[in-house]
Amino acid sequence: MSFKVRGQRVAIIGGGEEALNKVRLIAKTTAQVVIVSRQIEADFSGFAVEVHERRFVPSDLDGVVLVFVAEQGADAELAKATARARNIPLNVVDVPAECDFYTPSIVDRAPLTVAISTEGDAPVLARLVRARIEAMLPPGFGKMAGLAGGLRKRVESLIHTGPARRRFYEALVSSPQVEAAVAASPIAGRFAAEVLLEQHQTAGASAGIVWLIGAGPGSEDLLTLRAQRLLQQADVIVHDQLVPDVVVQMGRRDAEQISVGKAKGHHSFSQAQINTLIVRLAGEGKKVARLKSGDPMVFGRAGEEISALRKAGIQYQIVPGVSAALAAAADTATPVTLRKVSSGFIMATAHGADDSDLTHWAALAQAGLTLALYMGKSIASEVARRLVAHGASPSTPVGIVVNAGRPQMTTYSGNLSSLIAWDDILADGPAIIFVGEAVAAGDWSNAAQLAAQNFKVA
Template identity: 80%
Template structure:
């Protein structure tokens, strides 16, 4: 770790003035920052060019005067002029902290990238050396904090005396505050009104006092197709809050590792030919963990509500009276469509999009799919890689056209994805050798509108057209 050349702190400006010398875009950028405080903000410049009308500031279009720095907490200089030089000299003579925009050597302090969830404030500074990096770090932290986090922080502050009077053990108080700031009910209620938020916080406090522990919760989280950057912001935040991560076999390790380092990880993977946990056992596991007061992230590949058997887990949680939340994820079919720029709905070509599982499909299902494909809808078939040729044969037998375009994406959304393209007849001819991993099989006229330039032609792999 290197030595810091600055010391991070929070500087009091309440009841004081902040003066900005400059009337252009640089001054406007500073106004956007400092008007988040309760200080009186004054703009001074002989040339006011930016539009400050949307901010609660005092604009003085005139020359700088030494008296302008009376009762001033901070000075920003955002222009090059004689007035700017005079303001810098006056500030230094009075020992008023000075920031000269884009001139680190002349700055007494730097303006950090700020995440504001008043009264909670997070500042990221690079000592003026790498402001772009500071903004990127800010964006990542911002994504982890819900919009209403500041209101919850204010609520927690208002409850301190009451919490201390009811919960005497320090560790127990910490558990309550952790439950408070991560409570879905409190977050939703406080978004409605402070009174509703206080009611939910009091109810949680009463429950905590009676039971001595926070109630457990289960988050059914969609991990997406496997790429870490396709995780939703909410999923990322909840993974950081989870005590236990219960994940499927298809969820990559890199996604699981996005959780807290000290979180327990339980692999309940159900790969083809290997069932380490039955669905009933998984249901029992997540219920037990939640009843122990733990925050459980049930991490599923893709979207939990699409072929994720989430319905069975939700039924078990409801029966046990356990709170749960569903966090959607990018389903494999949507990732495959993005990988190949395939518009699964396309004006005058495809008016709809059907997702179905090929395994266990009966003739009635296939007849329905064939009719839909013939009418222009796009089919996205999951879990059909090993039976793809037989499904194609059966679709053709139910009336689907031999020449219907087909596109296959294996490991959609991942760096190791692979693709094949051809027709339904070509797919029906023989067993196509595909890479390891889950596959999405698109069938429909809209497939031809996608970008399949990097896909292997089914016809070139030795198959005959049926």
């Protein structure tokens, strides 16, 4: 339940941090707040409240509709007894058994409010759940709710069936164009909504959209808040093989899931087929999450998919993700740019690299830049040999991270010379190969050694 306190008096007995926490909550309403305590310790100056530094007297509850007791002692006991005698709802902070009501954790997207309560048993759990819901609802969601409310009568007059109105409102609250317009100004938001409404009248159905979403390196807690939110809105999730199932399952339960299974040596879908698929799905009015490992704009062939979507006139949005090289740098505390050592960071694919690429990379490594080579695990020794042949120093530090950002992450350390001599097999999974002087500054203390000759672990 929500308790109506507009213009009403709410009393807080206590002057410490717990009382301040309650003030922060009640200050979101239009209630008149009065604070009574013999010792005012917290700073209430930023809030429009009455503060009385004195003992509590029963008349302090005259005209009060809610009472919070946030301290202990004789005054607290008298306040509790007075509230109960007058049948005023009472909340005793951190004492659930004495409470008539509980204050939930709040997700505030006014006019939309989400409350999470454990009835006082586990407030920390309530805060964790709140954080997850916060991640699902963008900061401007309240403005979208207000916009939808303002359009209600007009939508009812123009769209006459319930299912059609529902489709319109789903399109409204998930439209990136309307969201951006609302953030700019109410007038711009209303205009964008009117355009969308006109499209619905003309087409009779919602327009499809494709979200190209970066799934990160594999751990679900490295997914961005925006990616998580859009997965919950998607009708269809089209995902690559490298995206773990736990990430795919973060989408709506009723969302269709289509694996386009692109792996080395096995492509169940060609890129052209994927392009045709996402265009067709969006053309049917569906919201499509095109889920890619890492970041969609880094070796994700997003450019080809964007081109196909543009040609077909399909709306799209790019959602960045944590690229594997950045996850690998974080896993090993490797500063890929380091003052007086490395002034830059190069991401490149080793697969299919020709001599001109290797010559360029060798020169960059010699100049102090850090290389992050993708898709080169099976040819790592050959790449190292060619880098040295094209001028890179054999002693240049090398670090390899397999399954970056995942629980089964494995690391290897050495230098170009030792990698050339390496004849063992790296762990199964995608790998990032770092090459450069800055690599030696990382934490490779638990890394398997590529050979006896290695750089000193910092």
